[in-house]
Amino acid sequence: MVDNKTTESAEKTESKKALKKEAKKAEKAAKKAEHKSQSQDQTLIPEEGDVSVGKYGKLQLQYAVQKKFTYVKDLNKSVSGEVVWVRARLHTVRARGKQCFIVLRQREYTVQVLVNVSETISKSMVKFASNISKESIIDIEAKVVEVPTNIAGCTQQDVELLASQIWIVSQSSPQLPLQIEDASRPEKAEDDGDSLNIRVNQDTRLDNRILDLRTPTNQAIYRLEAGVCRLFRDCLTQKGFVEIHTPKIISAASEGGANVFTVSYFKGSAYLAQSPQLYKQMAIAADFDKVFTVGAVFRAEDSNTHRHLTEFTGLDLEMAFQYHYHEVMMTIGNLFTEIFKGLRDQYQHEISLVNQQYPAEPFEFLEPPLVLTFNTGRKMLAEAGVEVGEEEDLSTPNEKLLGRLVKAKYSTDFYILDKFPLAVRPFYTMPDPQNPKASNSYDMFMRGEEILSGAQRIHDPEFLTERAKHHGIDVSKIAAYIDAFKYGCPPHAGGGIGLERVVMLYLGLDNIRKTSMFPRDPKRVTP
Numbered sequence: 277m278v279d280n281k282t283t284e285s286a287e288k289t290e291s292k293k294a295l296k297k298e299a300k301k302a303e304k305a306a307k308k309a310e311h312k313s314q315s316q317d318q319t320l321i322p323e324e325g326d327v328s329v330g331k332y333g334k335l336q337l338q339y340a341v342q343k344k345f346t347y348v349k350d351l352n353k354s355v356s357g358e359v360v361w362v363r364a365r366l367h368t369v370r371a372r373g374k375q376c377f378i379v380l381r382q383r384e385y386t387v388q389v390l391v392n393v394s395e396t397i398s399k400s401m402v403k404f405a406s407n408i409s410k411e412s413i414i415d416i417e418a419k420v421v422e423v424p425t426n427i428a429g430c431t432q433q434d435v436e437l438l439a440s441q442i443w444i445v446s447q448s449s450p451q452l453p454l455q456i457e458d459a460s461r462p463e464k465a466e467d468d469g470d471s472l473n474i475r476v477n478q479d480t481r482l483d484n485r486i487l488d489l490r491t492p493t494n495q496a497i498y499r500l501e502a503g504v505c506r507l508f509r510d511c512l513t514q515k516g517f518v519e520i521h522t523p524k525i526i527s528a529a530s531e532g533g534a535n536v537f538t539v540s541y542f543k544g545s546a547y548l549a550q551s552p553q554l555y556k557q558m559a560i561a562a563d564f565d566k567v568f569t570v571g572a573v574f575r576a577e578d579s580n581t582h583r584h585l586t587e588f589t590g591l592d593l594e595m596a597f598q599y600h601y602h603e604v605m606m607t608i609g610n611l612f613t614e615i616f617k618g619l620r621d622q623y624q625h626e627i628s629l630v631n632q633q634y635p636a637e638p639f640e641f642l643e644p645p646l647v648l649t650f651n652t653g654r655k656m657l658a659e660a661g662v663e664v665g666e667e668e669d670l671s672t673p674n675e676k677l678l679g680r681l682v683k684a685k686y687s688t689d690f691y692i693l694d695k696f697p698l699a700v701r702p703f704y705t706m707p708d709p710q711n712p713k714a715s716n717s718y719d720m721f722m723r724g725e726e727i728l729s730g731a732q733r734i735h736d737p738e739f740l741t742e743r744a745k746h747h748g749i750d751v752s753k754i755a756a757y758i759d760a761f762k763y764g765c766p767p768h769a770g771g772g773i774g775l776e777r778v779v780m781l782y783l784g785l786d787n788i789r790k791t792s793m794f795p796r797d798p799k800r801v802t803p
């Protein structure tokens with residue numbers, strides 16, 4: 277019979293040995309990095325008779341001669357034979373005898389550089405080049421040369437650079453908390469026996485966000501995200517909307533809930549805005565007719581999910597209508613269609629880059645967009661064996677299931693669900709005049725997840741007061757909001773979009789932290 281105490285003692289001894297081994301390994305790596313750094317500094321002192329003196333070292337920017345730089349993406353056979361200057365990051369470096377191979381990276385573009393001992397290139401210069409730490413920013417003067425066979429590891433495959441000068445502009449620390457190659461690996465790569473299975477986890481990425489953002493995938497994600505903002509602004513501006521800027525410090529919870537951040541405000545308290553909702557409506561009451569805003573939105577929700585953030589970028593719009601709130605609903609639906617077309621037509625390169633690391637099915641949509649009633653959605657779920665009450669909201673699993681059912685039946689990843697139950701909407705939502713249990717409100721979905729919640733707003737101050745009291749809201753705290761409708765306000769509707777969620781779902785990503793440059797959630801407020 278085995279003695280449990282003896283076994284535990286042996287395990288503890290082995291554990292201590294393993295920890296000591298890891299500590300020695302880390303110490304050895306630190307010494308190696310320090311030695312490399314010192315070695316690099318020593319190479320800055322030219323040896324006697326060095327034919328490359330004045331062609332390498334640390335660049336003194338204030339004395340630097342102005343140069344015309346060429347972008348890495350423009351290096352191809354058309355500039356073969358030319359001598360160019362390139363400023364980029366040192367992606368990888370490999371010394372081999374009297375040669376040194378460098379890969380330069382400029383965002384998602386890479387090119388190979390050869391530093392070779394010759395009549396004008398000394399051993400000291402080659403040694404200097406081989407000791408430059410990865411991620412350093414360097415200036416290289418080089419001749420563009422065609423290569424007989426394509427360079428598989430670079431985006432610029434038909435040419436390489438033969439270096440004649442190398443200058444360090446900004447030197448990186450030799451020890452990196454993550455490797456760009458590891459952070460760029462396809463997430464679902466097939467194991468062919470030769471490929472590395474090294475992956476960088478989410479916390480490591482976010483803790484070292486500056487490095488992580490340098491990957492080609494992240495460069496593409498945030499260019500595409502900027503594209504969503506631009507398309508949103510351009511489409512609405514062309515339709516006569518005016519961009520406004522609303523306060524982020526407010527006197528009362530804008531949506532009547534408890535999920536607000538309270539901030540000290542001189543001798544009293546204020547709140548960070550959950551939404552620009554009230555101020556958009558005030559702008560409509562002030563005769564702006566069509567308005568939109570882009571800005572930070574704060575939600576003090578302890579939701580540690582794949583799609584929630586405590587701070588995100590809201591794309592909000594509000595619009596007066598003539599006859600029916602569907603005028604606004606379809607304006608928003610068509611806005612999404614225009615954004616999807618713009619991304620498809622103008623951002624294919626970025627979409628392709630993201631798909632290389634995070635494979636996803638292409639986003640499908642209909643023109644005009646599909647509109648279903650809430651009751652139709654309930655019936656589709658019921659046919660699939662899931663019952664949803666007439667006055668019940670959709671849970672996240674039910675949203676996703678309905679999204680799959682809609683995709684299978686209508687071949688679209690985007691649709692609108694109209695006539696939500698009144699009981700699950702905010703106090704300012706207009707009830708459906710034909711059905712007291714329903715409201716003139718709508719949600720919009722991408723790949724089965726909600727990305728916009730909107731509605732017709734109550735524009736009658738007496739009715740608005742009644743609904744606020746029904747929801748248990750202290751009317752005195754929203755007096756300025758209610759007063760805005762005392763002097764006449766046109767019927768209007770609108771909605772709010774979460775930018776990061778739109779990008780996440782359009783690209784088929786699994787976590788909203790991949791589309792928030794510096795995400796904020798209940799467990800993270802840094803970097």
